[in-house]
Protein backbone atom coordinates (compact mmCIF):
# COMPACT_ATOMS: atom_id res chain seq x y z
CA UNK A 689 0.00 0.00 0.00
CA UNK A 690 2.71 2.39 1.09
CA UNK A 691 4.82 1.49 -1.95
CA UNK A 692 1.93 2.07 -4.32
CA UNK A 693 1.24 5.43 -2.66
CA UNK A 694 4.90 6.38 -3.07
CA UNK A 695 4.85 5.43 -6.74
CA UNK A 696 1.76 7.57 -7.28
CA UNK A 697 3.38 10.51 -5.45
CA UNK A 698 6.46 10.28 -7.62
CA UNK A 699 4.28 10.13 -10.74
CA UNK A 700 2.37 13.24 -9.64
CA UNK A 701 5.63 15.05 -8.85
CA UNK A 702 6.98 14.18 -12.30
CA UNK A 703 3.79 15.46 -13.93
CA UNK A 704 3.93 18.72 -11.96
CA UNK A 705 7.60 19.07 -12.87
CA UNK A 706 6.88 18.60 -16.55
CA UNK A 707 4.10 21.17 -16.31
CA UNK A 708 6.37 23.71 -14.63
CA UNK A 709 9.08 23.21 -17.28
CA UNK A 710 6.45 23.51 -20.02
CA UNK A 711 5.08 26.74 -18.56
CA UNK A 712 8.61 28.15 -18.20
CA UNK A 713 9.37 27.41 -21.87
CA UNK A 714 6.09 28.93 -23.02
CA UNK A 715 6.64 32.00 -20.90
CA UNK A 716 10.06 32.53 -22.42
CA UNK A 717 8.60 32.13 -25.90
CA UNK A 718 6.04 34.83 -25.13
CA UNK A 719 8.70 37.40 -24.45
CA UNK A 720 10.04 37.06 -20.91
CA UNK A 721 13.57 38.45 -20.63
CA UNK A 722 16.45 36.04 -20.99
CA UNK A 723 20.11 36.64 -20.41
CA UNK A 724 21.58 38.63 -23.28
CA UNK A 725 25.35 39.12 -23.26
CA UNK A 726 26.35 42.79 -23.16
CA UNK A 727 27.30 44.36 -26.50
CA UNK A 728 30.92 45.32 -27.13
CA UNK A 729 32.27 48.47 -25.48
CA UNK A 730 32.63 50.11 -28.91
CA UNK A 731 29.00 49.36 -29.81
CA UNK A 732 27.74 50.55 -26.44
CA UNK A 733 29.67 53.80 -26.79
CA UNK A 734 27.68 54.72 -29.94
CA UNK A 735 24.32 53.81 -28.42
CA UNK A 736 23.82 50.38 -30.01
CA UNK A 737 21.84 47.71 -28.18
CA UNK A 738 21.12 44.03 -28.86
CA UNK A 739 17.65 44.00 -30.46
CA UNK A 740 16.61 41.14 -28.16
CA UNK A 741 16.71 43.51 -25.22
CA UNK A 742 13.78 45.31 -26.91
CA UNK A 743 12.12 42.28 -28.54
CA UNK A 744 12.86 39.18 -26.43
CA UNK A 745 11.11 36.78 -28.83
CA UNK A 746 12.82 38.19 -31.94
CA UNK A 747 14.15 35.61 -34.38
CA UNK A 748 17.50 36.64 -35.84
CA UNK A 749 18.54 35.55 -39.32
CA UNK A 750 21.33 37.92 -40.37
CA UNK A 751 21.59 37.11 -44.06
CA UNK A 752 24.79 39.16 -44.45
CA UNK A 753 26.50 36.91 -41.89
CA UNK A 754 26.04 34.06 -44.39
CA UNK A 755 26.57 33.72 -48.13
CA UNK A 756 22.76 33.61 -48.59
CA UNK A 757 22.49 37.22 -49.80
CA UNK A 758 22.73 39.18 -53.05
CA UNK A 759 26.49 39.61 -52.75
CA UNK A 760 26.91 35.83 -52.42
CA UNK A 761 29.46 36.07 -49.62
CA UNK A 762 29.41 36.64 -45.87
CA UNK A 763 29.90 40.34 -45.12
CA UNK A 764 29.53 40.12 -41.34
CA UNK A 765 31.45 37.89 -38.93
CA UNK A 766 29.67 34.58 -38.26
CA UNK A 767 28.96 35.66 -34.67
CA UNK A 768 27.47 39.03 -35.70
CA UNK A 769 24.49 40.20 -33.65
CA UNK A 770 21.46 42.28 -34.56
CA UNK A 771 22.28 45.66 -33.04
CA UNK A 772 20.05 48.73 -33.28
CA UNK A 773 20.34 52.26 -31.95
CA UNK A 774 18.65 52.64 -28.59
CA UNK A 775 16.21 55.15 -30.15
CA UNK A 776 14.49 52.17 -31.84
CA UNK A 777 13.94 50.28 -28.57
CA UNK A 778 10.42 51.50 -27.72
CA UNK A 779 9.11 51.41 -31.29
CA UNK A 780 10.30 47.87 -31.94
CA UNK A 781 8.86 46.68 -28.61
CA UNK A 782 5.49 48.18 -29.59
CA UNK A 783 5.59 46.60 -33.06
CA UNK A 784 6.44 43.18 -31.63
CA UNK A 785 3.60 43.48 -29.11
CA UNK A 786 1.15 44.24 -31.91
CA UNK A 787 2.26 41.17 -33.90
CA UNK A 788 2.12 38.93 -30.82
CA UNK A 789 -1.64 39.51 -30.74
CA UNK A 790 -1.87 37.46 -33.94
CA UNK A 791 0.74 34.95 -32.65
CA UNK A 792 3.37 36.34 -35.01
CA UNK A 793 6.96 37.33 -34.29
CA UNK A 794 9.45 39.67 -35.92
CA UNK A 795 12.36 38.14 -37.84
CA UNK A 796 15.39 40.40 -38.33
CA UNK A 797 17.32 40.03 -41.58
CA UNK A 798 19.49 43.12 -41.10
CA UNK A 799 20.03 45.74 -38.42
CA UNK A 800 23.04 48.01 -37.80
CA UNK A 801 25.42 47.76 -40.76
CA UNK A 802 29.06 48.90 -40.58
CA UNK A 803 30.03 51.67 -43.02
CA UNK A 804 32.65 49.47 -44.70
CA UNK A 805 29.99 46.82 -45.45
CA UNK A 806 27.70 49.46 -46.97
CA UNK A 807 30.55 50.43 -49.30
CA UNK A 808 31.05 46.79 -50.33
CA UNK A 809 27.34 46.40 -51.09
CA UNK A 810 27.21 49.56 -53.15
CA UNK A 811 30.20 48.37 -55.15
CA UNK A 812 28.13 45.30 -56.08
CA UNK A 813 24.78 47.03 -56.71
CA UNK A 814 25.46 50.62 -57.68
CA UNK A 815 21.78 51.57 -57.86
CA UNK A 816 20.81 54.02 -55.11
CA UNK A 817 17.17 52.83 -55.31
CA UNK A 818 18.29 49.46 -53.92
CA UNK A 819 21.51 50.15 -52.00
CA UNK A 820 22.11 53.53 -50.40
CA UNK A 821 25.25 55.23 -51.70
CA UNK A 822 27.75 55.52 -48.83
CA UNK A 823 28.72 59.08 -47.97
CA UNK A 824 31.04 60.66 -45.39
CA UNK A 825 28.32 60.10 -42.78
CA UNK A 826 26.15 57.35 -41.27
CA UNK A 827 22.41 57.15 -41.71
CA UNK A 828 19.73 54.43 -41.88
CA UNK A 829 21.28 50.96 -41.31
CA UNK A 830 24.72 52.51 -40.91
CA UNK A 831 23.42 54.46 -37.92
CA UNK A 832 21.54 51.45 -36.50
CA UNK A 833 18.28 53.32 -37.10
CA UNK A 834 16.75 51.11 -39.81
CA UNK A 835 15.92 47.41 -39.83
CA UNK A 836 15.04 44.79 -42.43
CA UNK A 837 12.37 42.53 -41.01
CA UNK A 838 9.76 39.95 -41.86
CA UNK A 839 7.23 37.90 -39.91
CA UNK A 840 7.10 34.28 -38.75
CA UNK A 841 4.25 32.28 -37.27
CA UNK A 842 3.41 28.73 -36.21
CA UNK A 843 1.84 27.17 -39.30
CA UNK A 844 0.53 23.61 -39.65
CA UNK A 845 2.81 23.04 -42.62
CA UNK A 846 5.99 24.83 -43.60
CA UNK A 847 8.21 24.32 -46.67
CA UNK A 848 11.78 23.63 -45.53
CA UNK A 849 13.36 26.86 -46.89
CA UNK A 850 10.90 28.92 -44.81
CA UNK A 851 11.49 27.16 -41.48
CA UNK A 852 13.09 29.24 -38.74
CA UNK A 853 13.40 27.90 -35.18
CA UNK A 854 9.94 26.49 -34.40
CA UNK A 855 8.21 28.95 -36.73
CA UNK A 856 7.59 29.47 -40.41
CA UNK A 857 8.40 32.60 -42.42
CA UNK A 858 5.21 33.99 -43.93
CA UNK A 859 5.01 34.16 -47.70
CA UNK A 860 5.54 37.87 -48.38
CA UNK A 861 5.57 37.59 -52.16
CA UNK A 862 9.34 37.98 -52.58
CA UNK A 863 12.48 37.05 -50.71
CA UNK A 864 14.73 39.58 -48.95
CA UNK A 865 16.79 41.76 -51.32
CA UNK A 866 14.75 40.77 -54.31
CA UNK A 867 15.49 43.75 -56.54
CA UNK A 868 12.24 43.48 -58.49
CA UNK A 869 9.07 45.60 -58.81
CA UNK A 870 7.19 43.01 -56.71
CA UNK A 871 9.50 43.86 -53.79
CA UNK A 872 8.24 47.43 -53.53
CA UNK A 873 6.18 47.83 -50.37
CA UNK A 874 2.77 48.40 -51.94
CA UNK A 875 3.16 46.19 -55.02
CA UNK A 876 0.14 44.18 -56.08
CA UNK A 877 1.28 42.77 -59.45
CA UNK A 878 2.83 39.37 -58.87
CA UNK A 879 2.18 39.48 -55.12
CA UNK A 880 -0.42 36.97 -53.81
CA UNK A 881 -3.29 38.58 -51.89
CA UNK A 882 -2.31 36.75 -48.69
CA UNK A 883 1.21 38.16 -49.03
CA UNK A 884 -0.15 41.68 -49.58
CA UNK A 885 -2.18 41.27 -46.37
CA UNK A 886 0.85 39.97 -44.48
CA UNK A 887 2.89 42.97 -45.64
CA UNK A 888 0.09 45.27 -44.47
CA UNK A 889 0.02 43.57 -41.03
CA UNK A 890 3.77 44.07 -40.72
CA UNK A 891 3.50 47.72 -41.83
CA UNK A 892 0.67 48.42 -39.39
CA UNK A 893 2.53 46.83 -36.47
CA UNK A 894 5.68 48.79 -37.27
CA UNK A 895 3.68 52.01 -37.76
CA UNK A 896 2.20 51.52 -34.28
CA UNK A 897 5.78 51.81 -33.06
CA UNK A 898 6.47 54.88 -35.20
CA UNK A 899 8.55 52.91 -37.73
CA UNK A 900 7.93 53.78 -41.38
CA UNK A 901 8.26 51.42 -44.33
CA UNK A 902 10.51 52.41 -47.25
CA UNK A 903 8.19 52.31 -50.24
CA UNK A 904 10.92 50.69 -52.38
CA UNK A 905 11.31 47.56 -50.16
CA UNK A 906 8.55 45.89 -48.12
CA UNK A 907 11.08 44.66 -45.49
CA UNK A 908 12.88 47.96 -44.77
CA UNK A 909 11.71 50.20 -41.91
CA UNK A 910 13.14 53.46 -40.62
CA UNK A 911 13.19 54.54 -36.99
CA UNK A 912 13.08 58.13 -35.72
CA UNK A 913 15.72 60.31 -37.35
CA UNK A 914 16.97 57.51 -39.65
CA UNK A 915 17.54 59.94 -42.51
CA UNK A 916 19.73 62.38 -40.56
CA UNK A 917 23.42 62.44 -41.45
CA UNK A 918 25.54 61.48 -38.43
CA UNK A 919 29.22 60.75 -37.84
CA UNK A 920 30.41 57.51 -39.45
CA UNK A 921 30.14 54.40 -37.27
CA UNK A 922 32.27 51.43 -38.25
CA UNK A 923 32.31 49.18 -35.20
CA UNK A 924 31.91 45.40 -35.56
CA UNK A 925 28.30 44.24 -35.13
CA UNK A 926 28.94 42.57 -31.76
Ligand SMILES: [Zn+2]
Pocket residue numbers: 798829834835836907908909
Ligand atom coordinates in the same frame (compact mmCIF):
# COMPACT_ATOMS: atom_id res chain seq x y z
ZN1 LIG B 1 17.11 47.94 -45.17
